[in-house]
Amino acid sequence: MISIKNLSFAFKKGKPLFKNLSLELRPGNIYGLFGLNGAGKTTLLSHMCGMLFPDEGNCTLNGIPAQERSPKMLSELFILPEQFTLPSSTGTEYIQLHAPFYPRFDEDMMDSCISTFKVDTSSVLQELSYGQQKKFMISFALASNTPVLLLDEPTNGLDIPSKSQFRKIVASLDYSDRCIVISTHQVRDLGAMIDQVTILKDGDIVFNESLETIRDRLTFKKISNSETQSCIYGEETLGGLNAICPAVSTDKPDSGEIDMELLFNAIIEKTTQLQQEFNKELT
Amino acid sequence: MKQLPMTSAYSIERFRQLLYRTLIMNKNQMLLGFGGAVAGLFLFWLVMMIFDPNAVVREKAVIVLAGGTMIYQIAGYVFSASIFKELNTKETAAQFLTLPATAAEKLSAAWTVTYLIYSVISMASLTILLLLMSMSGQLFFGSEFLNISSMTGIYLNSILLFYLMFNAVFLFGAVFFRKYNFLKTAFSILLFLFSIVIISAAVSLLYGPVQIHLFHPGLLNSAQSAFIRFLIELLYALPITLLFLYLSHRWIQNRQVA
Numbered sequence: 383m384i385s386i387k388n389l390s391f392a393f394k395k396g397k398p399l400f401k402n403l404s405l406e407l408r409p410g411n412i413y414g415l416f417g418l419n420g421a422g423k424t425t426l427l428s429h430m431c432g433m434l435f436p437d438e439g440n441c442t443l444n445g446i447p448a449q450e451r452s453p454k455m456l457s458e459l460f461i462l463p464e465q466f467t468l469p470s471s472t473g474t475e476y477i478q479l480h481a482p483f484y485p486r487f488d489e490d491m492m493d494s495c496i497s498t499f500k501v502d503t504s505s506v507l508q509e510l511s512y513g514q515q516k517k518f519m520i521s522f523a524l525a526s527n528t529p530v531l532l533l534d535e536p537t538n539g540l541d542i543p544s545k546s547q548f549r550k551i552v553a554s555l556d557y558s559d560r561c562i563v564i565s566t567h568q569v570r571d572l573g574a575m576i577d578q579v580t581i582l583k584d585g586d587i588v589f590n591e592s593l594e595t596i597r598d599r600l601t602f603k604k605i606s607n608s609e610t611q612s613c614i615y616g617e618e619t620l621g622g623l624n625a626i627c628p629a630v631s632t633d634k635p636d637s638g639e640i641d642m643e644l645l646f647n648a649i650i651e652k653t654t655q656l657q658q659e660f661n662k663e664l665t
Numbered sequence: 666m667k668q669l670p671m672t673s674a675y676s677i678e679r680f681r682q683l684l685y686r687t688l689i690m691n692k693n694q695m696l697l698g699f700g701g702a703v704a705g706l707f708l709f710w711l712v713m714m715i716f717d718p719n720a721v722v723r724e725k726a727v728i729v730l731a732g733g734t735m736i737y738q739i740a741g742y743v744f745s746a747s748i749f750k751e752l753n754t755k756e757t758a759a760q761f762l763t764l765p766a767t768a769a770e771k772l773s774a775a776w777t778v779t780y781l782i783y784s785v786i787s788m789a790s791l792t793i794l795l796l797l798m799s800m801s802g803q804l805f806f807g808s809e810f811l812n813i814s815s816m817t818g819i820y821l822n823s824i825l826l827f828y829l830m831f832n833a834v835f836l837f838g839a840v841f842f843r844k845y846n847f848l849k850t851a852f853s854i855l856l857f858l859f860s861i862v863i864i865s866a867a868v869s870l871l872y873g874p875v876q877i878h879l880f881h882p883g884l885l886n887s888a889q890s891a892f893i894r895f896l897i898e899l900l901y902a903l904p905i906t907l908l909f910l911y912l913s914h915r916w917i918q919n920r921q922v923a
Contacts, residue, residue: 393923425923428922428923431759431762431763432762432763433758433759433762433763433921433922433923434921434922434923435919435921451762451763451768451918452673452767453671453672453673453676453679453765453766453767454671454672454673454765456763456764456765456766457671457765459763460763461759461763463755463756463759465755465756466756466757466759466760467754467756467757469690470690470693471689471690475689478666479682479685479686479689479690480686480764481666482666482667482668482669482682483669483679483682483764483765483766484668484765485668485669485671487666487668489666
């Protein structure tokens with residue numbers, strides 16, 4: 383679906399942000415794109431939707447180079463940026479103006495999201511609070527029903543009930559033929575709704591694994607300070623360590639619960655060690 | 666809701682939807698602009714009539730209309746320079762750049778609004794203004810009804826052609842610059858014209874004054890000479906317009922926003 387091959391890109395000469403970055407995103411997955419501030423998450427999304435052009439390499443959507451920005455390619459993709467300014471039209475007008483460009487736009491879905499989020503579409507969008515605007519745009523993005531949906535920090539600016547509503551709506555989506563990318567640093571908020579963890583670090587994808595594979599390879603458990611030798615990464619907590627250890631056949635079934643924040647920190651801190659763990663042959 | 670075809674070729678349906686989008690998104694600006702200009706010019710006319718009721722009414726009407734055509738052009742350039750304002754910030758650029766339509770459709774919708782629709786509404790507004798001046802002149806000052814056709818026809822072709830050319834330049838400025846599009850484009854035009862003057866002056870100093878006689882005015886009547894002048898204007902205005910529309914198209918295609 384989205385194929386990035388050997389992408390290199392720099393905002394300033396001599397300071398490359400990406401160097402030979404490659405990534406394949408397939409339908410039927412919700413990707414969590416994580417990274418530290420400044421890692422290039424938003425820039426990578428901008429390449430996927432053709433707003434930025436690679437210096438080298440390419441980024442294609444179903445074989446069409448994103449930088450061509452052809453109507454066909456753009457109609458199969460919707461990006462919800464982290465920061466946006468909406469026009470001074472009403473929500474209803476906005477839908478009338480933009481929905482016809484998306485062939486699979488689902489009006490029922492739009493109505494349902496709007497009513498769940500309690501957004502007034504008869505109001506001028508610019509007069510709504512930022513949170514309300516965000517909820518309107520999330521509704522539009524989900525209703526666009528595009529095969530590729532790019533969401534940049536979608537829950538920033540949402541109140542706690544709205545974050546939960548957002549998770550419920552996404553969980554109810556049929557995304558068997560869609561690829562959803564959620565870029566965020568709020569690992570705790572969105573960790574539960576993704577099924578693929580993709581981590582950007584130092585201009586490259588250092589980790590791209592499904593939750594299933596992570597569960598197969600790692601165990602997340604609380605250990606005592608004396609047990610650290612068997613673990614890859616640990617963070618001190620009350621009465622011991624929250625740790626990530628290589629999975630062994632004797633692990634209890636409930637040890638499959640993934641602590642997304644711990645995993646993220648582990649990948650950032652112990653990148654090579656974790657990569658080696660995933661490159662090992664399973665016995 | 667009717668969905669648009671998603672072909673890579675130019676689509677009239679998408680163009681129409683973009684046109685609708687551009688008009689809706691700029692409707693407040695346009696309504697305020699036209700309303701304000703007509704009201705302002707009408708007030709100016711009333712003030713002139715009240716403070717100098719004995720002067721020739723027609724002369725005053727010509728002054729107001731000349732002001733109107735000047736406002737038409739300057740406000741039009743400001744409008745054209747802001748038509749791609751969505752491209753100027755990363756908060757709005759994604760909505761425009763990722764909207765499923767070709768660069769040619771986006772540009773042609775912007776051109777249609779800033780040239781065709783803007784000119785038609787401007788001319789209609791000037792006609793309404795003239796009618797208002799005529800009626801108020803007759804009602805309150807006892808003046809004759811102003812002959813609309815003889816006044817609006819003067820230089821209209823040249824004004825529209827001049828506006829066609831500079832509208833394309835300002836559309837290019839709207840895509841090319843990322844801030845202060847109108848001021849930067851206007852400054853660039855002034856700089857270009859100033860450099861032409863300097864070069865001409867330098868050539869004149871070196872080789873003596875250059876005189877170009879394209880036609881001898883004495884041999885032609887006023888209608889013929891006006892027509893020939895219009896043709897000459899057309900000869901340089903059209904290529905310049907096409908060049909800047911082409912450049913604008915290329916810039917929209919290649920515009921990147923981080």
